[in-house]
Amino acid sequence: LMVWLRRCTHYLFIVVVAVNSTLLTINAGDYIFYTDWAWSSYTVFSISQTLMLIVGATYYLTFTGVPGTATYYALIMTVYTWVAKAAWFSLGYPYDFIVTPVWLPSAMLLDLVYWATKKNKHSLILFGGVLVGMSLPLFNMVNLITVADPLETAFKYPRPTLPPYMTPIEPQVGKFYNSPVALGAGAGAVLGCTFAALGCKLNTWTYRWMAA
Numbered sequence: 001l002m003v004w005l006r007r008c009t010h011y012l013f014i015v016v017v018a019v020n021s022t023l024l025t026i027n028a029g030d031y032i033f034y035t036d037w038a039w040s041s042y043t044v045f046s047i048s049q050t051l052m053l054i055v056g057a058t059y060y061l062t063f064t065g066v067p068g069t070a071t072y073y074a075l076i077m078t079v080y081t082w083v084a085k086a087a088w089f090s091l092g093y094p095y096d097f098i099v100t101p102v103w104l105p106s107a108m109l110l111d112l113v114y115w116a117t118k119k120n121k122h123s124l125i126l127f128g129g130v131l132v133g134m135s136l137p138l139f140n141m142v143n144l145i146t147v148a149d150p151l152e153t154a155f156k157y158p159r160p161t162l163p164p165y166m167t168p169i170e171p172q173v174g175k176f177y178n179s180p181v182a183l184g185a186g187a188g189a190v191l192g193c194t195f196a197a198l199g200c201k202l203n204t205w206t207y208r209w210m211a212a
Helices: 002-024 035-064 069-090 103-116 121-145 150-156 180-211
Strands: none
Touching: 002 035, 002 069, 002 180, 035 069, 035 103, 035 121, 035 180, 069 103, 103 121, 121 180
Protein backbone atom coordinates (compact mmCIF):
# COMPACT_ATOMS: atom_id res chain seq x y z
CA LEU A 1 0.00 0.00 0.00
CA MET A 2 2.76 2.45 0.95
CA VAL A 3 4.52 1.82 -2.35
CA TRP A 4 1.44 2.70 -4.35
CA LEU A 5 0.60 5.64 -2.10
CA ARG A 6 4.10 7.02 -2.58
CA ARG A 7 3.94 6.41 -6.32
CA CYS A 8 0.58 8.14 -6.67
CA THR A 9 1.88 11.08 -4.64
CA HIS A 10 4.76 11.44 -7.07
CA TYR A 11 2.48 11.31 -10.07
CA LEU A 12 0.23 13.93 -8.47
CA PHE A 13 3.25 16.18 -7.92
CA ILE A 14 4.31 15.71 -11.53
CA VAL A 15 0.87 16.72 -12.83
CA VAL A 16 0.72 19.76 -10.53
CA VAL A 17 4.19 20.96 -11.53
CA ALA A 18 3.49 20.33 -15.22
CA VAL A 19 0.23 22.29 -15.08
CA ASN A 20 1.91 25.18 -13.31
CA SER A 21 4.77 25.06 -15.82
CA THR A 22 2.21 25.44 -18.58
CA LEU A 23 0.42 28.31 -16.86
CA LEU A 24 3.66 30.21 -16.28
CA THR A 25 4.83 29.73 -19.85
CA ILE A 26 1.47 30.10 -21.63
CA ASN A 27 2.48 33.41 -23.18
CA ALA A 28 6.14 32.57 -23.67
CA GLY A 29 7.01 33.48 -27.23
CA ASP A 30 3.78 35.43 -27.74
CA TYR A 31 5.04 38.88 -28.66
CA ILE A 32 1.80 40.11 -30.23
CA PHE A 33 1.06 42.23 -27.16
CA TYR A 34 4.67 42.83 -26.24
CA THR A 35 5.93 44.67 -29.31
CA ASP A 36 7.28 47.56 -27.21
CA TRP A 37 9.07 45.24 -24.82
CA ALA A 38 9.93 42.37 -27.17
CA TRP A 39 13.54 41.82 -26.08
CA SER A 40 12.86 42.31 -22.39
CA SER A 41 9.87 39.98 -22.54
CA TYR A 42 11.89 37.44 -24.48
CA THR A 43 14.57 37.35 -21.79
CA VAL A 44 12.09 37.01 -18.93
CA PHE A 45 10.05 34.34 -20.73
CA SER A 46 13.18 32.36 -21.59
CA ILE A 47 14.31 32.32 -17.96
CA SER A 48 10.85 31.41 -16.65
CA GLN A 49 10.57 28.54 -19.12
CA THR A 50 14.05 27.30 -18.24
CA LEU A 51 13.31 27.18 -14.53
CA MET A 52 9.86 25.59 -14.81
CA LEU A 53 11.15 22.96 -17.23
CA ILE A 54 14.20 22.03 -15.22
CA VAL A 55 12.55 21.72 -11.81
CA GLY A 56 9.81 19.42 -13.08
CA ALA A 57 12.01 17.43 -15.45
CA THR A 58 14.68 16.88 -12.78
CA TYR A 59 12.05 15.84 -10.27
CA TYR A 60 10.54 13.35 -12.68
CA LEU A 61 13.95 12.12 -13.86
CA THR A 62 15.31 11.45 -10.38
CA PHE A 63 12.01 9.90 -9.29
CA THR A 64 12.03 7.29 -12.05
CA GLY A 65 15.82 7.03 -12.35
CA VAL A 66 15.32 6.34 -16.06
CA PRO A 67 17.08 8.59 -18.62
CA GLY A 68 14.44 9.73 -21.09
CA THR A 69 11.78 10.76 -18.60
CA ALA A 70 12.93 14.41 -18.64
CA THR A 71 12.10 14.49 -22.35
CA TYR A 72 8.78 12.84 -21.60
CA TYR A 73 8.06 15.57 -19.05
CA ALA A 74 8.87 18.25 -21.64
CA LEU A 75 6.42 16.51 -23.99
CA ILE A 76 3.72 16.73 -21.28
CA MET A 77 4.38 20.48 -20.97
CA THR A 78 4.21 20.88 -24.74
CA VAL A 79 0.90 19.05 -25.10
CA TYR A 80 -0.63 20.95 -22.16
CA THR A 81 0.42 24.24 -23.77
CA TRP A 82 -0.95 23.27 -27.17
CA VAL A 83 -4.31 22.42 -25.59
CA ALA A 84 -4.41 25.64 -23.55
CA LYS A 85 -3.43 27.88 -26.47
CA ALA A 86 -5.93 26.15 -28.76
CA ALA A 87 -8.63 26.90 -26.20
CA TRP A 88 -7.58 30.55 -26.07
CA PHE A 89 -7.55 30.71 -29.86
CA SER A 90 -11.09 29.31 -30.01
CA LEU A 91 -12.18 32.11 -27.65
CA GLY A 92 -10.93 34.70 -30.10
CA TYR A 93 -7.46 35.42 -28.72
CA PRO A 94 -5.40 36.52 -31.75
CA TYR A 95 -2.74 33.83 -31.98
CA ASP A 96 -1.29 33.52 -35.46
CA PHE A 97 1.16 30.73 -34.73
CA ILE A 98 1.48 27.49 -32.77
CA VAL A 99 3.98 27.20 -29.95
CA THR A 100 6.86 25.04 -31.07
CA PRO A 101 8.10 22.28 -28.75
CA VAL A 102 11.15 24.28 -27.66
CA TRP A 103 11.46 22.42 -24.36
CA LEU A 104 12.21 19.02 -25.90
CA PRO A 105 15.84 19.53 -27.05
CA SER A 106 16.83 21.07 -23.71
CA ALA A 107 15.19 18.20 -21.84
CA MET A 108 17.07 15.77 -24.08
CA LEU A 109 20.33 17.37 -22.93
CA LEU A 110 19.24 16.82 -19.32
CA ASP A 111 18.58 13.14 -20.05
CA LEU A 112 21.91 12.85 -21.83
CA VAL A 113 23.81 14.25 -18.83
CA TYR A 114 22.01 11.87 -16.44
CA TRP A 115 22.81 8.92 -18.67
CA ALA A 116 26.41 9.92 -19.45
CA THR A 117 27.31 10.50 -15.79
CA LYS A 118 25.79 7.16 -14.74
CA LYS A 119 22.92 8.77 -12.82
CA ASN A 120 25.11 11.07 -10.73
CA LYS A 121 22.78 13.64 -9.16
CA HIS A 122 25.49 16.22 -8.53
CA SER A 123 26.62 16.07 -12.16
CA LEU A 124 22.99 16.31 -13.21
CA ILE A 125 22.56 19.48 -11.16
CA LEU A 126 25.77 21.14 -12.33
CA PHE A 127 26.09 20.05 -15.95
CA GLY A 128 22.39 19.54 -16.66
CA GLY A 129 21.45 22.87 -15.11
CA VAL A 130 24.04 24.76 -17.16
CA LEU A 131 23.14 23.01 -20.42
CA VAL A 132 19.39 23.58 -20.10
CA GLY A 133 19.89 27.17 -18.94
CA MET A 134 22.17 27.99 -21.85
CA SER A 135 20.25 26.12 -24.55
CA LEU A 136 16.62 27.04 -23.97
CA PRO A 137 16.92 30.79 -24.72
CA LEU A 138 18.47 29.79 -28.04
CA PHE A 139 15.72 27.32 -28.90
CA ASN A 140 13.05 29.80 -27.72
CA MET A 141 14.09 32.09 -30.58
CA VAL A 142 12.11 29.72 -32.83
CA ASN A 143 8.95 30.99 -31.13
CA LEU A 144 9.86 34.58 -31.96
CA ILE A 145 10.62 33.71 -35.59
CA THR A 146 7.21 32.08 -36.05
CA VAL A 147 5.33 35.34 -35.34
CA ALA A 148 4.28 36.45 -38.82
CA ASP A 149 4.01 40.19 -38.26
CA PRO A 150 3.61 41.28 -34.64
CA LEU A 151 3.24 44.99 -35.50
CA GLU A 152 0.39 44.36 -37.91
CA THR A 153 -1.38 42.22 -35.32
CA ALA A 154 -0.80 44.82 -32.62
CA PHE A 155 -2.60 47.44 -34.74
CA LYS A 156 -5.34 44.99 -35.66
CA TYR A 157 -5.97 44.17 -31.99
CA PRO A 158 -5.25 47.46 -30.15
CA ARG A 159 -4.41 47.23 -26.49
CA PRO A 160 -6.31 49.17 -23.83
CA THR A 161 -4.71 52.36 -22.58
CA LEU A 162 -1.81 51.56 -20.30
CA PRO A 163 -1.37 53.24 -16.92
CA PRO A 164 1.56 55.72 -16.79
CA TYR A 165 3.93 53.32 -15.01
CA MET A 166 3.39 50.75 -17.76
CA THR A 167 3.86 53.12 -20.68
CA PRO A 168 6.79 51.89 -22.79
CA ILE A 169 9.84 54.12 -23.01
CA GLU A 170 12.03 54.56 -26.05
CA PRO A 171 14.48 51.68 -26.46
CA GLN A 172 18.00 52.40 -25.27
CA VAL A 173 21.01 51.72 -27.43
CA GLY A 174 22.99 48.86 -25.99
CA LYS A 175 20.21 47.79 -23.65
CA PHE A 176 20.92 44.21 -22.55
CA TYR A 177 23.94 44.41 -24.87
CA ASN A 178 21.38 43.92 -27.67
CA SER A 179 21.42 40.19 -26.94
CA PRO A 180 18.43 38.78 -25.06
CA VAL A 181 19.63 35.27 -25.87
CA ALA A 182 22.97 35.87 -24.16
CA LEU A 183 21.33 37.49 -21.13
CA GLY A 184 18.75 34.70 -20.83
CA ALA A 185 21.41 32.02 -21.26
CA GLY A 186 23.71 33.60 -18.69
CA ALA A 187 20.99 33.96 -16.05
CA GLY A 188 19.53 30.57 -16.96
CA ALA A 189 22.87 28.78 -16.58
CA VAL A 190 23.19 30.04 -13.01
CA LEU A 191 19.57 29.66 -11.95
CA GLY A 192 19.21 26.34 -13.79
CA CYS A 193 21.62 24.63 -11.38
CA THR A 194 19.66 25.97 -8.41
CA PHE A 195 16.36 24.71 -9.76
CA ALA A 196 17.83 21.35 -10.75
CA ALA A 197 18.95 20.99 -7.14
CA LEU A 198 15.43 21.92 -6.04
CA GLY A 199 14.00 19.24 -8.33
CA CYS A 200 16.25 16.64 -6.71
CA LYS A 201 15.39 17.89 -3.22
CA LEU A 202 11.66 17.63 -3.90
CA ASN A 203 12.18 13.89 -4.19
CA THR A 204 13.86 13.70 -0.81
CA TRP A 205 11.16 15.76 0.86
CA THR A 206 8.40 13.69 -0.71
CA TYR A 207 9.95 10.40 0.39
CA ARG A 208 10.43 11.68 3.93
CA TRP A 209 6.86 12.91 4.07
CA MET A 210 5.53 9.57 2.80
CA ALA A 211 7.69 7.61 5.22
CA ALA A 212 6.42 9.57 8.23
